[in-house]
Amino acid sequence: MQAALDGRDSLVVMPTGGGKSLCYQLPALAGDDLTVVVSPLIALMRDQCARLTDLGHPAVMLASGVGAEANRRALDEIRDGTAKVCFAAPERFASATFRAALRTRAIALFVVDEAHCVSEWGHDFRPDYLRLSSVIAELGHPPVMACTATATPKVAEEIVERLALREPTRVRSGFDRPNxxxxxxxxxxxxxxxxxxxxxxxxxxxxxxxxxxxxxxxxxxxxxxxxxxxxxxxxxxxxxxxxxxxxxxxxxxxxxxxxxxxxxxxxxxxxxxxxxxxxxxxxxxxxxxxxxxxxxxxxxxxxxxxxxxxxxxSRSDLGRLVRFIQEAEVTVEQVGALIGRLRAQAGPDGEVDADAGQERDRIALAVAERAGAIALEPGTGGRLRVRVLPGEVDHRRIVQMCRAATDRRWQAYRSIEKYAxxxxxxxxxxxxxxxFGDDEPTRPLGRCCDVHDPVDWLPPIQVTGGRGSGSRSAPADEEGRPVSDDELAPLKAWRRERADGKPAYTVATDATLREVVRRQPTTPDELLAIKGIGNSFIEKHGDALLELLRG
Missing domain, CATH: 3.40.50.300 (P-loop containing nucleotide triphosphate hydrolases)
Structure with missing residues (x-):
């Protein structure tokens, strides 16, 4: 907020519900000039605009689905100085009439919400976001606030570069969602x-x-x-x-x-x-x-x-992701062929429309752009407007960018593979x-995760045609009869107590507890015969577990 009030650019990375909208709404109401908020979240913009107007603060919204008459009224309120906050979907900036209306006002703050959409290599790229840098320049580069909830440090740097933020104040609050x-x-x-x-x-x-x-x-x-x-x-x-x-x-x-x-x-x-x-x-x-x-x-x-x-x-999902990566992988030859094709199709102004609907096409265009062969702008109908740049193509740069694109996708794959x-x-x-580069301690308000807490909130699961009515089936690699939740509950309660605040698995896994139920051991040697139980377990927990089983 202070950066906005002081007229400085800022990069605000906060989790959902962290207060990003307050960061720009409060400064917007503190002055008389116009604050422009760009967001693809139509429902969210509509809600924020309605709340502000209900509270007596003049706000307008321009987006598809709003209606031509409502858009006309919004433009009038911008021009006559009535509106203090203007919410707009990114595609609205293709309208010369809208941009002209904005130029009639002094812009106190230009807010780019969901700013990670500017990265073609991010998970949620929006072509219309490529227009925003030139719009900001056209408006005289007013103070810019870029907001996002999901930017890794790499994507954050790309946001700064893409939007040409000037020595931005960086606010990176915790990413945790404690609830x-x-x-x-x-x-x-x-x-x-x-x-x-x-x-x-x-x-x-x-x-x-x-x-x-x-x-x-x-x-x-x-x-x-x-x-x-x-x-x-x-x-x-x-x-x-x-x-x-x-x-x-x-x-x-x-x-x-x-x-x-x-x-x-x-x-x-x-x-x-x-x-x-x-x-x-x-x-x-x-x-x-x-x-x-x-x-x-x-x-x-x-x-x-x-x-x-x-x-x-499911491990089978990993094969699907690998297939997507392989299908989207681009080679130096493919990028070279794309550049040649674009040059052949370009008009006298060196420009041509290109379809970026397929992942491979989008990555190839991003590689060519980063290699300095083309420049990208939004086109019509979700397409990209490509300007072919003169000069020799830097093949070494293309090789580097192809490798970087592939590495980025494999890094994303490995992160979700490890998590799952x-x-x-x-x-x-x-x-x-x-x-996300957040080293703050975790402070969950309730359960944390399956690693720390048993998944005891699920009701008994009935598998149609399964081996036990009302009981959760054992995994396929376990032998023996299925073990019901009721049979397992006392052992899980005992395990929580023995864990003494540490993750439950540090005492014993669910598979080990199920095998204990099946075998009903009565001696330390019988306990040791169960997979997952070793001498350390016997020393720490053996007597207590055998006493529980005798009960």
């Missing part, structure tokens, strides 16, 4: 799909976990999971980019109103959603990066109340914070 718990539930081996379906149905069936968002990796799985939840008696709607805009809008509105309390969606659903009371966010499939995962998981608990983020992890690994016993919350 969220983070669980990774592994599903592999024989019967894993059935267990995964049963787990999702059981979890979402609990009213305490609704409203809920379920993210899927493909349109097909979105429709299948929606049908499964509807068949289980839930009011669920599907949402993906293959649906018409009208259908997507009606389904999102149904979820926002509460007519549907579960939305099953691809990542097409998200940035425009500001539903405060989402109690759980489920990932049916692994997302492509930890940034994408944390942003999507962060849609839970925006009201500050406890909420869950649950990742249903069942063998990884590092606190999930700690992993997320470390990824």
């Amino acid at each position: 969220l718990s983070f669980d990774v539930l592994p599903f592999d081996g024989q019967g894993s799909v059935a267990r995964k379906r049963a787990t999702l149905v059981a979890g979402v069936s609990d009213p305490a976990n609704r409203p809920a968002v379920v993210y899927c990796g493909t349109r097909k799985s979105t429709e299948e999971v929606t049908a499964m939840l509807v068949a289980a008696g839930m009011t669920a709607v599907g949402y993906h980019a293959g649906m018409s805009a009208e259908v997507r809008t009606s389904r999102q509105d149904a979820f926002m109103r509460g007519d549907a309390d579960v939305v099953v969606a691809t990542n097409a659903f998200g940035m425009g959603v500001d539903k405060a009371d989402v109690r759980s966010v489920w990932h049916w499939a692994l997302p492509g990066s930890l940034e994408a995962y944390y942003q999507e998981a962060g849609r839970g608990g925006r009201d500050g109340e406890l909420a869950r983020a649950v990742l249903l992890a 690994s069942g063998d990884n016993r590092v606190c999930r919350r700690r992993q997320l914070l470390d990824h």
Whole structure:
């Protein structure tokens, strides 16, 4: 706020719910000049604009879906000096009329919300964000505040470069969402799909976990999971980019109103959603990066109340991500061919429109731009306007950029692979914070994660056609009869007590406890015969466990 009041540029990196909107709204109301807020979050802008006007502060909004008459009134209020805050979607800056209206005012602050969208190599690139740097320059470079919740240190530097921020004040508050718990539930081996379906149905069936968002990796799985939840008696709607805009809008509105309390969606659903009371966010499939995962998981608990983020992890998902990386990988030859094709297609002004809808095309264009062969600007209809630059192509630079693009995607893969690994016993919350460069201690308000706390909030899971009614099946690599939750509960309670504040797995894993239930050992030697129990366990916990079993 002080940077904005002092007329300085700033980069504000705060978690969802951390107070970013206050950082620009309060300075906006402190003076008479215009504050411009750019955001792709139409629902969020509409909400903020309505709250300000209800409180007597003159604010306007320009975005698709607002209506031509409302947009005209907004432009009039900008020109006549009435409006103090203008919310605008990034594509509105393609309008010369809108930019001309802004030039009639002194701009106190130009706010770029969701600023990570400016990075073509980030997880949520928006072509219209490429226009903002030239718009800022056209307006005389007023003070700029770039805000984001999901920027790694690398992306933060790219934001500074892309928006040409001048010695920005950097505010990087903690990334932690203390009211969220983070669980990774592994599903592999024989019967894993059935267990995964049963787990999702059981979890979402609990009213305490609704409203809920379920993210899927493909349109097909979105429709299948929606049908499964509807068949289980839930009011669920599907949402993906293959649906018409009208259908997507009606389904999102149904979820926002509460007519549907579960939305099953691809990542097409998200940035425009500001539903405060989402109690759980489920990932049916692994997302492509930890940034994408944390942003999507962060849609839970925006009201500050406890909420869950649950990742249903399958090793088979990793193959899908590897395939995506391989399909998007670009070679030096492909980039060279792209540059040659663009030169051949360019008009007398050296410009041509290009489609960046496919991942490979977008990365190839980004490589060519970073190699100094082209310049990119937003085009029409979500396309990119490419200006082919004169001179020789720096092939060595292209080689470096191709390698950097591939390395970046593999780094993203390794981060989500490590996070989702069942063998990884590092606190999930700690992993997320470390990824974003936040070394603050974790302070969860409730449960932390599956590493520290047992996943005892799930009701008993019934697998159709399974081996035990009302009991959670043992993983496929375990032999012997299934063990029910009721049988396991006393051992879990004993384990929590013995852990004395440390992660439960440091005493014994769930698999070890299930085998204890099956074998019912009565001597230290019989305990030692169980996988996961060694001499150290016998010394620390053997007598106590045998006494519990005798009871």
